[in-house]
Amino acid sequence: MVDTEAQAQYRRDASVLAALGSHFATAKLPDVEVRMPRALADTAVAAWERDDEGPLDSEDLEQRIQRHRAASLALIGLSIVKGGRPDDGEVFVGLHLDLVGDALTAAEDLP
Incomplete structure (x- = not known):
């Protein structure tokens, strides 16, 4: 199935969110x-x-x-x-x- 442009943008945004999650995982958060x-x-x-x-x-x-x-x-x-x-x-x-x-x-x- 082919993503629409909006779905492709959501996929890119989800990748950025995952990258943030990886960063947060190594940070000492209270x-x-x-x-x-x-x-x-x-x-x-x-x-x-x-x-x-x-x-x-x-x-x-x-x-x-x-x-x-x-x-x-x-x-x-x-x-x-x-x-x-x-x-x-x-x-x-x-x-x-x-x-x-x-x-x-x-x-x-x-x-």
């Missing part, structure tokens, strides 16, 4: 403090505590994306274990920006 409902925080901690050892199954792109998102949830759980502060039904925690971005992207992809 954590951002977020708050979340306690139930979601508890689920993230449970994802961190789950034992998912063993070889990876063969997976397609969609399955790889879902595995990556599950790993991001587990890393949020680790952040909560290390530094989460419960407060009246919520939990406050400092998260690296890539974890916040992963959560936002997952939310955008909901049907």
Whole structure:
């Protein structure tokens, strides 16, 4: 399939965004403090505590994306274990920006 001019521009822009992402990945960026409902925080901690050892199954792109998102949830759980502060039904925690971005992207992809 051939891209339209607009689609070709989007593809170029996506490449620039990826280049920025590569640059940001090497930069020391500060954590951002977020708050979340306690139930979601508890689920993230449970994802961190789950034992998912063993070889990876063969997976397609969609399955790889879902595995990556599950790993991001587990890393949020680790952040909560290390530094989460419960407060009246919520939990406050400092998260690296890539974890916040992963959560936002997952939310955008909901049907």
